[in-house]
Amino acid sequence: xxxxxxxxxxxxxxxxxxxxxxxxxxxxxxxxxxxxxxxxxxxxxxxxxxxxxxxxxxxxxxxxxxxxxxxxxxxxxxxxxxxxxxxxxxxxxxxxxxxxxxxxxxxxxxxxxxxxxxxxxxxxxxxxxxxxxxxxxxxxxxxxxxxxxxxxxxxxxxxxxxxxx
Numbered sequence: 001x002x003x004x005x006x007x008x009x010x011x012x013x014x015x016x017x018x019x020x021x022x023x024x025x026x027x028x029x030x031x032x033x034x035x036x037x038x039x040x041x042x043x044x045x046x047x048x049x050x051x052x053x054x055x056x057x058x059x060x061x062x063x064x065x066x067x068x069x070x071x072x073x074x075x076x077x078x079x080x081x082x083x084x085x086x087x088x089x090x091x092x093x094x095x096x097x098x099x100x101x102x103x104x105x106x107x108x109x110x111x112x113x114x115x116x117x118x119x120x121x122x123x124x125x126x127x128x129x130x131x132x133x134x135x136x137x138x139x140x141x142x143x144x145x146x147x148x149x150x151x152x153x154x155x156x157x158x159x160x161x162x163x164x165x
Contacts, residue, residue, distance in 0.1 A: 002029065002130065003065035004047075005036040005058070006092075007073040012040035013098050016069070016090050019123045021045060028127045034061060059083065067133050069126070072104030077117060086137040088129050090120045106165050 004020065006013045017040065023029045024046050035049040036058065042049075053061065062068055062083035070076045072091030080087035091108040092098035105121075112119035118136055120126055129136060 001031055001061075001065050002033045002067045002069060003036075003061045004033060004069045005076050006038045006040060006071045007036075007076050008038055008052070009071070009073070009092065009099065010039055011092070011098050011100075012042075013038070013071060013090075013092060013096075014040060014042055015096055015098075015123055016071075016126075017042040017044065017047075019126050020047060020069075023127045023130070029130060031066065034065075067130055069130075071098075072108040074107065077111065081116070087117050088120060088126070088133070089117045090123065090126070103165065107161065110161050110165065 004016070006016065017035065017037070020029070020033060020035070021044065024033060033047045035044065035047045036053050037044075037049050037051055039051070058079065062080055062085065065083075065085065068080040068083070068085045068087045070080060070087050070089055072089050077087055077089060089108045089111070091102075091104035093105065094100065094102050108117060108119050111117045118129055118133075120129060
């Protein structure tokens with residue numbers, strides 16, 4: 001299962017959902033996709049979706065997922081990492097009306113440079129990252145299925161990164 005979360009930000013993130021549906025309809029994604037869609041209204045055809053999941057349910061879905069795809073929000077990235085996953089991060093872009101500025105791009109680039117996420121800067125690369133997730137994650141030297149860091153240590157590191165940007 002692939003779990004997708006775009007957090008709670010009040011601006012929609014349609015391009016991610018369009019690409020997911022395209023990949024499913026094109027046969028590039030063959031497994032169930034569960035989406036936490038936030039405020040984004042999108043006419044999903046094949047994805048199970050809810051605007052929001054309770055916190056414990058999000059944690060469970062993230063643990064059970066083979067792949068987690070998320071926006072560039074620190075809390076969601078932290079939650080994915082604590083579930084033992086190297087998240088595929090599609091940061092929100094100001095140019096697409098997804099956020100007020102491009103701070104998620106700056107933040108995601110820093111995490112990617114440290115091997116803490118897989119970064120999608122071009123939405124057309126999403127299919128490749130999903131297909132080759134295990135190999136890409138191993139290059140990031142993450143042992144899939146086990147927590148990456150203790151919650152306190154990862155929180156401390158994310159706080160430092162946020163302070164730097």
